[in-house]
Amino acid sequence: MGYLFKNISLITMDPSRPEVVKGDLLIEGSKIISIGSNLPKSAHKVIEGRNLLVMPGFINTHTHVSMSLLRGYGDDLELFEWLNNRIWPVETKLTKNDVYVGAKLGIAEMLLSGTTTFLDMYQDMEMVAKAIVETGIRGHISRGTIYTGNEKMDKAALDQLESLIDDFHNYDDERIKVLAGPHAIYTNSKEFLEAQLEIVKRRNIGLHIHVSETKKENEDIIKTHGMTPVEYLNDIGLLDAPYVVSAHMIYLNEGDQDIVKEKGVGIAHNPKSNLKLGSGMANVQKYLKKGITVGLGTDGASSNNNLDMLSEMQYATMIQKGLNLDATALNAYDTLKMATTEGAKVLNISDRVGMLKEGYDADLIMFDLNQPHYYPIENNLVSKIAYSAKSSDIIMTMVKGKPLMVNRELKTIDIEKTYKEVSEIIGRIC
Ligand SMILES: [Zn+2]
Incomplete structure (x- = not known):
């Protein structure tokens, strides 16, 4: 049948x-x-x-699906203030079950707006995996890491990545994939990035990271390391992972773009989040002309504020036309490609979906x-x-x-029950 x-x-x-x-x-x-x-x-x-x-179906190449819980919390702030003063403090209050409920809410929104595959980065990813298993969506999950300097906590994060791979990688004929997820260069030490690279190479999995999201990030990394973020990642060998999904990549100079092209790094372009956080805008037209692979992502629902790929596509194409003063920049078909075939290439699954x-x-x-x-x-x-x-x-x-x-x-999610659970969580944490 x-x-x-x-x-x-x-x-x-x-x-x-x-x-x-x-x-x-x-x-x-x-x-x-x-x-x-x-x-x-x-x-x-x-x-x-x-x-x-x-x-x-659409392929959302970068999100934090459980952050659907924090939609409308901490709007109208720039990235570092938003993370430090709003998001990270409230995230410490989230229980494992909260992460699961948030994932179900986000998956419901994605299924209703045509997304069939997403790549996620967060904490307690086994709970996101549970939501993926139950709802039937295709989900790739990465254990987001932030280096703490506390040996026990940092080792636990690496152990959790290994357990995720053992428990979920290639589940249900590859419906789930596991990636390493170092949050960013500025939240991870060189040694901690190298420890994750070792796991990625040994287990033959991908690596998912935020890179060059703001001008300040670029300038700080150049000041600290004497290299651009892309040069730094290349220097420490991170771009030699089996595959790399790099979110944002807004401030790439010509040399950075050459490295990205040569190393086959896939870019997850998140125009609405980049606009909302006032971060800037990647010149995707230039990247595509260079032959760089660019997919589309929504980022989390608290910096967007939805997970709607059609809306993301419409922003993406209009912005490139305006940015480049060129109505032919990112035409309709190329925009659909970003949300489908190119997204599949970014996630290394273009032989089966897209x-x-x-x-x-x-x-x-x-x-x-x-x-x-x-x-x-x-x-x-x-x-x-x-x-x-x-x-x-x-x-x-x-x-x-x-x-x-x-x-x-929705055939696999009791949405009324999910709404009720979300309200209970928000009553507790906010
Ligand atoms: Zn993100």
């Missing part, structure tokens, strides 16, 4: 096909089996209807185009998704062939 999407519009994101095709898509088990026309209906659940569009293609995992979303903002429907559907779509138009989110949201209803 599988699913047959019949005679609908498909944006496959497969470069070997036209941008939009009208046809059928057949899923069996967790995989896409066939894309074509007039596929036989046989023993499958058939989904057909006027004005439906199916495309790959496109609708035979043999790929069935991670996909369906839009109901029967809304005023899609008409005239005959024109350019890629542009409609990049510039006009709203996440509330998404009526199905499927991961590995399982529908996790159908007609705006």
Whole structure:
């Protein structure tokens, strides 16, 4: 038993096909089996209807999903003041169960807005993993580390990373991946970064880090180390990890960009968070011209303030046009690529997700185009998704062939119970 999407519009994101095709898509088990026309209906659940569009699910390459709990807490502050005076103090009050509830809230929001894969960094990641296991979303998790200088605490953080790998890496046919997550250069000593690099290489996993998020960070690191953040990471060998996902990367000079390209570092671009924290803006047009791989992320919900990838895409494309005084910068199709195929490359899973293609995992979303903002429907559907779509138009989110949201209803999350739990937590900690 599988699913047959019949005679609908498909944006496959497969470069070997036209941008939009009208046809059928057949899923069996967790995989896409066939894309074509007039596929036989046989023993499958058939989904057909006027004005439906199916495309790959969105890939959120950088977030802190449990921070959904802190949405609206500490707005309108710059990064260091926000972290030091608001976020870090309240995070010390979070219990393991709070992290789990926050993850469920964030996953609910992501499934309702078409995200099928996310990369997370936080504490108590086994609780985020529990939420991923239960809800069916694809999640990559990294144990965020901040060097304390307390030998026992720092060793415990490394031990937790090893346990996460033992318990969850490649769970459910690689639905979960584990990465190391040193928070940033300025929160980790050289030795602590090296200790995490040793684990990453020995266990053959990726590494996820914030780099060059603010001008101040760049200037401080140049002052302390005599090198830019990218040069410093390269100097200590961190960019030789099996793969590196680097969030932000706003202040890269030409030499930094060359290193990033040469080392194959994937960038997670988070335009809304960078705007909201007043951090600045990466010149993505330049990075793409260099051949650097750039995916899109929302960052946490308390610096965005949502986890909506369509909104992130619309900001990303408009900002690049304005920043470069060039209406051709980051066009509609390239924006969709950032949220799908390029995101899959950043997360090192482009051989199984990011496109609708035979043999790929069935991670996909369906839009109901029967809304005023899609008409005239005959024109350019890629542009409609990049510039006009709203996440509330998404009526199905499927991961590995399982529908996790159908007609705006979550199939694996009791959302009313989650709302109640969130309110109880906020009553306690804030
Ligand atoms: Zn972040």
